[in-house]
Amino acid sequence: MSCIQAQAQNMEEMPKQVFLNYRVEVKELPGSGRILSQILPLIPEHVLKPENFSLLTYKESPVGYHYLYQYQIQGIPVEGQFVRVFVDKKMTLRQLIWQLRGTHLSATATFGDPEILRQRLAHLKHVGEINKVWKFYPEGWQALLKASVIEDIAAFAEYRFYDANYQEIYQIDNAARFEGKDSMIQAHVFFPDPLTSSQMPYGGAYLDFNDADSPAINNERVWRPIITDFVNDSFYLRDSVFRFAELENPLSQQPVLLGPFADFTRNQQEFEFVNSYYHLQTWIRRVHDLGYPLPGLPIQVDPHAANGADISGFSPVFGDMALLFGEGGIDDAEDADVVVHELGHALSYSVSPGTNNGLERTSFEEGNCDYFAMSYSRQISNFGWEKTFNWDGNVTWQGRVVNTEKVMPANYTSNKYSNAEVWVAALREVYDSVGPDITDRLVLCALYNQVTQMTFAQMANNCLQCDSILNNGVNHTLIFNAMNSRGLAFPLGFKEPQSSNWSLLNSAGFAFRGEALRVDFGGQTFNGSAEVYDIQGKLLYSVRLDDALYFELDEPVNEKGLYLLRIHSDTNLSVTYRIARH
Structure with missing residues (x-):
């Protein structure tokens, strides 16, 4: 068994990722820790044993089995250090991604x-679990206490880290069951929001009016079916996944229905309960229909939260996962885009908990959730599909778009929401070409193999x-092509590609027949260089070419995996090809 020749990325903090086609032998059920003993010898530069790790999460998806092991020292977890393993249904190891530093x-x-x-x-306001963790710095290990806290608003929940003197070191974003008989009733809801269904811009009769009723807005409600819990002659808005809870101010009483109709207007607090419940239930049913049994855990919902501020969020700090919708500006729970977006965070957390850290990681997380919102609303109506948060994004902010012309790295910023528009634009292009079913499954599948940074x-x-x-x-x-055209297919800073009349030949023979x-x-004669990089952007091979009519690549790349072949001329013309060995 030989080690994978994987190289570190340009930034030491980023994880290493390799793709394989390696048969693993597991004599017991998937989920067992014994698989780790077969994986660790494949990771170069580390001599580690299975007892150095704990199985943090194990998930089965339609494509295989997903393991996340956390590195630990003396039984105490190491923050941000892990091994993520993906094995397909044929028990073939398909991907390893790890972050291990200071293990020596x-x-x-x-x-x-x-x-x-x-x-x-x-x-x-709230202090959750406080746990001991190790954190590695270039100067050595530091012993820290990791506290899950809410200072004011739950949507801003975070982890804070404290040293032995109880001084705060740094912080990272945290967020952001029933008995009875199922019974279907009819509910008055927006479908998906009053502007999309009316095909009208915000203004005139189509204003928020500070949550007051208006004929134009009320007329955009439609009757839709919802599943409720029927107990003692009453209908409760809860099912096996969602239940309402009073988690934050402002206080609001969740409705208990005495008949099979939930008929409320938007100036009534009950409307946001019913509207959010319908869209949550509908989107999760689609996720299940696509083959993904997510989230696998109950979710609490507070449609009147955030102390009345215009902010919504996902938080895992209330025991069960929680979705919190603010009331500032336009009530967030009235907009299906907001509802589905926040549910997207819960789905991501359910399969890759505790990994939403790092600017690129948090940026594509927001982009994935914007994609879910777009896909959901666009399957109802194509009107205004370019904008996310069509209804909510009008009073205190203007929402986001899914058709930006921005590209990386030129438009890379410290704002994850701005970066998210680039990511979702690439997914939207895939959606336009192959439709919602294929693209939805693709994004849901990719959630299972996420890691921190x-x-x-x-x-x-x-x-x-x-795919x-x-x-x-x-x-x-x-x-x-959708990813590459926006600068997302290569590590940021890898400038590619430009156009040329060059041709890549025999890529299949290279990949499959050696x-x-x-x-x-x-x-035409070419003067310049040919360079081969691993998929993380580490230079593996370089050769000078003078007066060449062609370039051939063979021996320098023998290991299985994905590579980047960059051809760069003395006249500054540069093209990068993505190549593979299987």
């Missing part, structure tokens, strides 16, 4: 007392791998 160094430090820290944080390029690779399993790779070129790959320069 001993860790000796003193932890603070969790109970003392809890007392010192008593002024905060993941990059756009690594998530793009996840999408490509999902290869779900659709035999028939959409590979389409997906790659033959040489050839780049033909269109009958």
Whole structure:
């Protein structure tokens, strides 16, 4: 068993990702920790044993089995260090992604007392679990206490880290069952929002009016079926996934229906309960119909939250996962885009918990959730599909778009929401070409292999791998081109591609039969260089070409995997090809 020759990325903090076709032997059911003993020898530069890890999550998806192991020292977890394993249904190892640093160094430090820290944080609105964790820095290991806290609004929940002297070191975003008989009733809801259904812009008769009733807005309500819990002659808005809870101000009484009709107007607090419940239930039913049994855990919903602010969010700090919808500006629970977007965060968390850290990682998370919102609303109506949050994004903000012309890295910013527009634009292009079913399945599949500090390029690779399993790779070129045209297919800063009359020949023979790959320069002599990079952007091979009519690549790339072949001329013409060895 030979080690994979995977190289570190340009930024040490980013995880390493490799794609394989390696048979694993598992004599017991998937989910067992024994699979790790077969995986660890494949990871270079580390001599680790299964007892150095704990199985953090195990999920089965339509394409295979997904394991997330957390590295630990002396039984205490190491923050941000892990091994993520993806094995398909044929028990073939398809992907490894890991972040392991400082494993050769001993860790000796003193932890603070969790109970003392809890007392010192008593002024905060909510303090959840406080756990001991190790954190690696270039100068060595540090012993920290990790606290899940809410200072004011639950949508801004976060993890905070404290040293042995109870000084805050840094913080990261955290967020952002019933008895009885199922009974279907009819509910008055927006479908998906009053502007999309009326095909009108915001203004005139189609204003929020500070949540007051108006004939034009009320007329956009339609009757839709919802599943309720029927107990003792009353209908309750709850099912096996969703239930309402009073998690934050403002206080509001959830409706208990005495008959099979939920008929409320938007100036009544009950309307947001019914409207959000319908869209949550409808989208999760579609997710199940596509073959994904998510989220697998109950979700609490508060449609009147955030202390009345114009903010909505997902939070896992209330025991069960929670969706919280604010009331500032236009009530968020009135807009199906907001509802489905926040549910997208819950679905992501349910299969990749605790991984939404790092700017690129949080950016494509927002983009995925914007995609879910777009896909849901667009399957109802094409009107205004270019904008996300068509109804909510009008008073205090203007929403986002899914058809931006922005590209990476030129438009890369520290704002994850701005970056998200680039990611969702690529997914939208795939949607336009192959439709919602294929694209929805693709994005849902990719959620299972997310890790902390993941990059756009690594998530793009996840999408490509999902297509290869779900659709035999028939959409590979389409997906790659959509990502590549927006600078998402390669590590940021890798400037590609420009146009040329060069031709890539025999890529299939190179990939499957071990033959040489050839780049033909269109009958003209070429002066410049040819370079081969691994998929993380690490240079593996470079050669100078003078007066060449073609270039052939063979021996320098023997290991199975994905590679980048970059041809760069002395006249500054540059093209990168994505190549593979199977």
